[in-house]
Amino acid sequence: MDEKLARKLRVLADAAKYDASCASSGAPKRKAEKGGLGSTTGAGICHAYTPDGRCVSLLKILLTNYCLYDCAYCVNRRSSNVERARFTVDEVVSLTVNFYKRNYIEGLFLSSGIVRTPDHTMELLIEVAKKLRREHGFRGYIHLKTIPEASPWLVEQAGIWADRLSINVELPTPGSLKMLAPEKNAATIRGAMGQMRERIDEAKEEKRRFSPAGQSTQMIVGADDTRDADVLKTSASLYDGFRLKRVYYSAFSPIPEASAVLPLKAPPLRRENRLYQADWLFRYYGFAVEEIVAGGEGGMLDLSIDPKLAWALKHRERFPVDVNRADREMLLRVPGLGTRAVDKIIRARRHATLRLDDLARLTPGLKRARPFLVVPDHRPTRLLDRADLKARLVPQPTQMELFA
Amino acid sequence: MRRVRLSPGADLDGFRHSVRGLVAEGVPPDEAVFEAGEEAGLFGAPASEEEAPTLSLPRAVADLVRLVVCHADPERYALIYRLVWRVTHGERRLLEVGSDPLVHRLERMAKGVRRDIHKMHAFLRFREAERVGERERFVAWFEPEHHILEAAAPFFRDRFSGFDWSIHTPEASAHWNGERLIVGPGGRPEDAPDVDGFEEGWATYYASTFNPARANTRAMLNEMPKKYWRNMPETSLIPSMLAAAPQRVAAMVAAQPAEPRKRPPTRALRAMTDQEPKTLEDLNRIILASEPLVPGATRAVLGEGRIGSELAFVGEQPGDQEDIEGRPFVGPAGKLLTRALDDAGIPRAEAYVTNAVKHFKFEQRGKRRIHKKPTAGEVKHYRWWLMKELDLVHPRLTIALGATAALALAGKTVSVTKVRGPMGYVGLDGKERQGFVTVHPSFLLRLPDEAAKRREYDAFVADLHAAHELARDLAA
Numbered sequence A: 001m002d003e004k005l006a007r008k009l010r011v012l013a014d015a016a017k018y019d020a021s022c023a024s025s026g027a028p029k030r031k032a033e034k035g036g037l038g039s040t041t042g043a044g045i046c047h048a049y050t051p052d053g054r055c056v057s058l059l060k061i062l063l064t065n066y067c068l069y070d071c072a073y074c075v076n077r078r079s080s081n082v083e084r085a086r087f088t089v090d091e092v093v094s095l096t097v098n099f100y101k102r103n104y105i106e107g108l109f110l111s112s113g114i115v116r117t118p119d120h121t122m123e124l125l126i127e128v129a130k131k132l133r134r135e136h137g138f139r140g141y142i143h144l145k146t147i148p149e150a151s152p153w154l155v156e157q158a159g160i161w162a163d164r165l166s167i168n169v170e171l172p173t174p175g176s177l178k179m180l181a182p183e184k185n186a187a188t189i190r191g192a193m194g195q196m197r198e199r200i201d202e203a204k205e206e207k208r209r210f211s212p213a214g215q216s217t218q219m220i221v222g223a224d225d226t227r228d229a230d231v232l233k234t235s236a237s238l239y240d241g242f243r244l245k246r247v248y249y250s251a252f253s254p255i256p257e258a259s260a261v262l263p264l265k266a267p268p269l270r271r272e273n274r275l276y277q278a279d280w281l282f283r284y285y286g287f288a289v290e291e292i293v294a295g296g297e298g299g300m301l302d303l304s305i306d307p308k309l310a311w312a313l314k315h316r317e318r319f320p321v322d323v324n325r326a327d328r329e330m331l332l333r334v335p336g337l338g339t340r341a342v343d344k345i346i347r348a349r350r351h352a353t354l355r356l357d358d359l360a361r362l363t364p365g366l367k368r369a370r371p372f373l374v375v376p377d378h379r380p381t382r383l384l385d386r387a388d389l390k391a392r393l394v395p396q397p398t399q400m401e402l403f404a
Numbered sequence B: 001m002r003r004v005r006l007s008p009g010a011d012l013d014g015f016r017h018s019v020r021g022l023v024a025e026g027v028p029p030d031e032a033v034f035e036a037g038e039e040a041g042l043f044g045a046p047a048s049e050e051e052a053p054t055l056s057l058p059r060a061v062a063d064l065v066r067l068v069v070c071h072a073d074p075e076r077y078a079l080i081y082r083l084v085w086r087v088t089h090g091e092r093r094l095l096e097v098g099s100d101p102l103v104h105r106l107e108r109m110a111k112g113v114r115r116d117i118h119k120m121h122a123f124l125r126f127r128e129a130e131r132v133g134e135r136e137r138f139v140a141w142f143e144p145e146h147h148i149l150e151a152a153a154p155f156f157r158d159r160f161s162g163f164d165w166s167i168h169t170p171e172a173s174a175h176w177n178g179e180r181l182i183v184g185p186g187g188r189p190e191d192a193p194d195v196d197g198f199e200e201g202w203a204t205y206y207a208s209t210f211n212p213a214r215a216n217t218r219a220m221l222n223e224m225p226k227k228y229w230r231n232m233p234e235t236s237l238i239p240s241m242l243a244a245a246p247q248r249v250a251a252m253v254a255a256q257p258a259e260p261r262k263r264p265p266t267r268a269l270r271a272m273t274d275q276e277p278k279t280l281e282d283l284n285r286i287i288l289a290s291e292p293l294v295p296g297a298t299r300a301v302l303g304e305g306r307i308g309s310e311l312a313f314v315g316e317q318p319g320d321q322e323d324i325e326g327r328p329f330v331g332p333a334g335k336l337l338t339r340a341l342d343d344a345g346i347p348r349a350e351a352y353v354t355n356a357v358k359h360f361k362f363e364q365r366g367k368r369r370i371h372k373k374p375t376a377g378e379v380k381h382y383r384w385w386l387m388k389e390l391d392l393v394h395p396r397l398t399i400a401l402g403a404t405a406a407l408a409l410a411g412k413t414v415s416v417t418k419v420r421g422p423m424g425y426v427g428l429d430g431k432e433r434q435g436f437v438t439v440h441p442s443f444l445l446r447l448p449d450e451a452a453k454r455r456e457y458d459a460f461v462a463d464l465h466a467a468h469e470l471a472r473d474l475a476a
């Protein structure tokens, strides 16, 4: 690869790395056409992990980091002195194809700073996707960032080529957005998300292809002072209103060329982690957002323990749970038991009465679950009444655990 | 004791064959010994000439067997045989009992194999090799933990159909030539080229996409254990990336916010918000350059008529004839519309004509192109253009011909029989516009008997007349 292209790649990968939404999941399974290139597997594949523990799945780059907008949290805002670069459409296409052929990536996640106009920028993004599909018969994964200020017909075009579309809401409240991203507007963003949702739903119903892996979004946490309760309420309403596949939470992290209006401190990684756990709880574990938030104090989640444990400690009267009798809903509320373990328990107990040994084989989380469970050979006498239960269950402070 | 010899690696066929025999003969698991050896296929005992009857196993068991035979554990066959024996002797639903020690162990083995396959799909790296014929050729070296090459190879065939490739592992190799997937003998690392022109670029990308403020090696090692690193070119950078991370973060935090070196691009900022197509030509250029949003579709057929026409007529989509000529309403339905306009006393010059969907949606059947009605979702793909177009043409009244056009105006399904006549609709700016709904002229063409045809034609002309009156009233 020649040096000029390598420089662009360095600058434009660096500029894109703050977007967490790099999953390659959700596309219908496809194979390459005879003589063609590319497939999708459904669940997606992480082709590498960087030392921050994040998955490298798609080639995640900006078409350009020149940008006319001035979003305070962003390294690429027009008032930043960061090094700039601009790919041509063909350079992105060729990089994608060549990386893909070597099995480095699942596909492309393309975004861009705003150059000339939102429409012009959006047209360039679409052009890349179209070339990949048309000229290279590329059947791998394509995720395009949609620019909400672009004309609505361009969203319709983008959905033809992309597997996933996304627009970042960026900040949890319209007020914060107005303050930190003066060119953006919460209503415009939600309008475009609504348009995408309608088209995606209609296409699914009519068995046509339009952004088949749906849409996702990202919210930055820690750049403004929104409480967890409001962050979670916002995401619940986004899941609901726009049928998002995922809301990504991104801990605001120090950037080079930072703006004077933002705090430069270590990214709140633990908070980000707790938000993901909470997100899981209301999507897959039957918790209401209010219940989850009530596990913490003052609208913030407890950082020292996961939100499920926090809820359980505040609702000790609901425990211990009889593993051999409790319904699925209640089993899902036991700290340490995941959805998979719960399903296995329910299947196994139809055939045998489960004892402690059995449980150890059904879940890797028995140690955490024990104080909350009853089986014939184990009853947590008075453990639940102990004032120091929380202290006993808080994980030893080791390195930060994080979702990949 | 029954000794069963199997080929090295994952000998699914050999194992299946011998298990059938063992079960048929009633050999209990404690009396069977499985050995994977060099002399493939020579098993010591239940060698009856004819094939023992096939075993009917629950699907989940068969799937588990297929995975576990790939495991590196020499005990794998014995363990599976134990499972098969129990499943065929009264415990058909044994796999549901995840707490059973045998099930637990086999499931863990299956998980290990599945993970190994997944990691091979993820972490294998191809290098470009010299071409043999016309086709590009890529070669990789990979060291799996289990005997998974054959199970993992179809993924690469489905993904990389267009070039030749070979994957070498210590135990076996797989080769794709565009037609067939061939399994060959094992090899050495040197079987793959030792450089590739894109590896440096890939490493550049890998290093740049890392955020030093989030360093977390445990999460990385969980998902990408060191045993895989050897054959992944990018991993050689990890130590230096980690070493430099704290300094990079400290430097970011210490840096004082700098004044922008460039002046704000005032002119560009003003121009940025000015992107709306301002003339019908601008809009038409956009439509022509865009990708069709319906199947079939050869070219866009644009609206026709004078800006500021009194009436705008919206049809469904161009038909065969319209598509050939590239003009709206030139086919049989268009001719009928012209006649009706005449009969209603509306000068053609006062009528702008266009379609809700700008491309001909059809299905090719032999030589014929069969018209396909656009779906609601497809109509909505096109709706933005139509709305913009109508704003630019700025008629006094827009007449929807038929249900598709009515849907395009209203943004939701409208029953022509119920709504027939004046209908308000909301434009892109959220303001109310005046519309009118009537049938599509092609409806008249399809009526079977002459009397109905005449009756409906007269009603259609009456509608046009009424619409014309309404437009005049609106002007007044």
Ligand code: SF4
Residues within 6 Å of the ligand: A067, A068, A069, A070, A071, A074, A075, A076, A077, A078, A112, A113, A114, A181
């Ligand atoms: S629009 Fe805002 S967030 Fe996007 S690149 Fe420009 S400054 Fe960054």
